[in-house]
């Protein structure tokens with residue numbers, strides 16, 4: 139088997155976004171496109187000779203072809219060992235777990251997360267460092283810079299590896315181990331949660347649970363954990379076969395795209411607990427019978443109840459949430475006397491806080507929750523956390539959430555997405571807002587007076603690195619907020635995200651419809667940014 143050095147030319151568009159490089163499959167299929175990016179990753183790293191690399195993906199279209207290329211390139215570039223999930227499958231949290239458990243140098247995860255899959259849909263690739271977390275901006279910037287000057291890449295001239303059988307292979311001087319995708323992850327979950335208590339709940343016959351894997355990566359994990367280890371009845375996991383096109387669906391666990399589950403959970407005779415996860419398994423949505431839990435509330439509730447769960451029995455060091463996430467977790471942190479960090483959007487910003495032991499739980503409003511057990515958000519972990527709390531408390535989801543609101547107050551919260559907006563229009567909207575920020579503080583709009591208005595910047599408290607332009611925030615004197623930012627994960631046009639939040643301390647006012655409770659602020663958000671006029675859209679594509 140010989141190492142080939144292939145000449146190539148840069149592609150100008152290989153800048154990683156919020157979570158790696160995401161493009162249409164057809165873009166990745168261009169000659170040398172994937173190879174350029176993979177070589178740019180390797181060229182940006184130092185000291186990986188003879189070390190271990192983890193490779194796996196969410197099983198979407200092009201996953202297998204990409205993995206064969208990456209294995210041969212890893213071998214040609216001198217990695218000592220590559221661990222690859224069976225069938226090319228590793229959920230994002232499982233990949234993080236495998237990297238940590240095996241003290242790997244890093245890992246390559248192939249996923250476009252919640253974006254649709256298939257020959258005309260999306261693909262993605264990202265690099266995770268040895269702590270198991272997404273590469274920080276310093277590394278992704280270096281990868282991008284390298285991709286702009288690349289002239290050649292190295293690849294082994296070898297036959298494809300059989301990814302479907304658990305076995306160890308030699309690829310040149312490199313050992314390739316095809317590993318079970320679930321084992322390490324499942325074992326880690328058992329150390330964190332009270333499996334015997336959850337087992338009792340799930341097999342008691344008077345608790346019904348429905349897990350929708352949306353034909354994405356968590357199917358095998360959910361079946362192994364819930365149905366086999368925790369004795370939930372067969373059929374608890376639905377849409378549990380990972381498919382290359384996710385069955386034509388949009389594997390995004392929210393009220394819009396997980397509509398089948400939503401119908402079940404809001405239908406007659408609804409189960410007690412429902413959950414869904416996304417394409418790569420790092421997101422979660424949790425529902426009670428006729429009841430939706432917002433991701434921000436979920437983080438706050440997990441934090442408030444953490445000591446009921448074995449892995450967190452000794453309490454939390456701190457909480458971290460992304461800036462657009464509601465301030466519900468801040469109230470829990472305050473009561474617990476611990477820090478609540480506010481970071482830019484994207485899990486990579488939590489890594490340092492977790493490594494330094496400053497935060498134990500982290501979360502984002504975008505259905506992402508996780509902890510220091512790995513360095514990615516973790517959908518099934520969140521579901522297990524909820525099951526553990528439900529098993530201990532013996533209350534319904536709705537009762538737990540409402541009790542939480544009456545203790546801490548309720549942060550009414552909603553996100554409105556305007557997808558597929560023309561990039562120029564979206565950029566104009568954001569730059570107009572930026573231009574107006576300095577004049578806003580002190581201005582009054584109906585009942586709302588602007589307290590502060592800025593473009594969020596974050597200084598990492600551990601390494602001092604600074605991230606600027608992370609979203610326009612307008613905060614009002616009563617604690618309400620409006621946030622605007624553009625998505626960094628899309629593959630066509632721009633997605634404008636509007637985040638709106640209002641705090642309601644009065645428990646007699648906790649039962650309003652969220653959109654109604656926020657109606658004034660939503661109208662104000664449109665007035666301030668001229669959303670309808672500038673996007674040309676009457677209403678958002680997705681409301682969560």
Ligand code: VG1
Pocket residue numbers: 156157250251252416420421460483484485502503504506624625626627628635
């Ligand atoms: C979105 C979410 C963000 C999340 C990111 C990756 O990013 O808003 O909170 O971390 O997706 O999640 P953006 O830039 O489109 O708003 V995943 O599950 O796609 O890896």
Ligand code: CO
Pocket residue numbers: 230251252416417418419420421
């Ligand atoms: Co995801």
